[in-house]
Amino acid sequence: MLSGGIAVPSRVSSHRREIVGPLACPDMTAQRSPLHDRHDALGAKWADFGGWRMPVEYPGTGGGVLAEHLAVRQAVGIFDVSHLGKATVSGPGAAAFLNSCLSNDLDRIGPGQAQYTLCCDDASGGVVDDLIAYLRGPDEVFLVPNAANTAEVVRRLAAAAPANIAVTQQHADFVILAVQGPRSAQVLAAVGLPADHAYMSFTETAWQSSGGGSTSVIVCRTGYTGEHGYELIAPSAMGPALWDAVLDVGAEQGLRPAGLGARDTLRTEMGYPLHGQDLSLDITPNQARLGWAVGWDKPAFWGRTALRAEKQAGVGRLLWGLRSSGRGIIRPHLPVFDEAGMVVGETTSGTFSPSLRVGIGLALLNRGTAITSGSELQVDVRGRLLAVAVTKPPFVDSHVR
């Protein structure tokens, strides 16, 4: 003892072995969520995500990753994901311009709908970021990229945009609260927000806090947990009032505040990729099985030539799910071996599945190695070989609709 992970105080860090990226050392320059004091009052443990200091879990509430994960699967949880980026692309033909840059086809959706899409590198087809595009109209699209990649996405779009289209970075202007779980609709109704709209659609509504404040809130039927859920986007100044209101009415529904630790175990169970692990500039949408988020027939999008060529030639590696056959836990960046002892790939994500109570992970595995669903492989977990079975995610059933 005591190495510990992302949430361990620095005073016991001498033997720490990081599993999840550069999260250990508190960065005093990190940005704080407008809800920072609320999390502090709930006894949150903290970590840095893309330059933002955010809650990992809430042991002070009797929570913790496992309890928070199960609350989202069985009842409802609220996450502060205000570290996610926000940007607006506006001006005449803003949507058409974006459609010539980002991978997915915005023409597949109409105003009031949101879409998962990718910003690829034009030369390599590697993924600069994965993001959600909220189509407000032909002349305005709101974007939610990942925290760490927001500046780069905005830079690339701004550099490509014609003079009459503005790309506006709004990272600190809004909070984003994700209310996720089978009882999320009841919580939204109780707090006075619309909850009946279809999956991946959004509506903008006026909301009044009990303190008398009024604001406009975007309510979107999105999330990254695999459960029925909503993401609420509100001006930062109103964030604390909205958070308080949801926690207040949520108590009856078994709502728990949930940290980014549970968000990671939830998304891993769904096989949803995390940029920086399962997606990167070195990993293409073809390799990550995200071809469904590419508008292949569009005349233009960044990476089109490279990605079509890769698709035609046959992709060299593919993202698979791995499920531990024993008790060990899969972690990112571990080599994967076949029966013959040959390296056939590398894990990109790995954790303990609170729903299945086994280790699960994602791995990029080489093609042409006869690997398919059910194949038995081994992962080298710090010198011990862990037997794993290849599977196609999700690891648990999706309930997003």
Place this chain on the structure above:
Amino acid sequence: MAVPDDRKYSEQHEWVLVTGDEDPAVARVGITDFAQGALGDIVFVQLPAEGDEVSAGEPLGEVESTKSVSDIYAPCNGTVRAHNADLDETPELVNSDPYGDGWLVEIIVSGDVADQLGELLDADGYQDLLDRS
């Protein structure tokens, strides 16, 4: 949770309890309440097998939470007499009862116990360490 005064502590937030009057002495080892709280939900514990030799200061196993892996260090030289098999199915015992049912291993201490465990802190010393940090 108060620091139990029936045992010794390492600066790595492990506790060591010499059980009974056996000869050679047997030391039971676990992690402290502070340690389990800092790690969060324990989901897997990798422990040595009965008969394995361990050396003071060397890693003898690992404790894993959803996000982290932490080494467990041997507090003394010796031979593993037992590991806590209950942790195979319920590793969360380390969280719920770190000083009791969440123990990790028992080590048959090689050599003189006083020598081997003399460097460890008593409960007051460990509480001071927590207060200072």
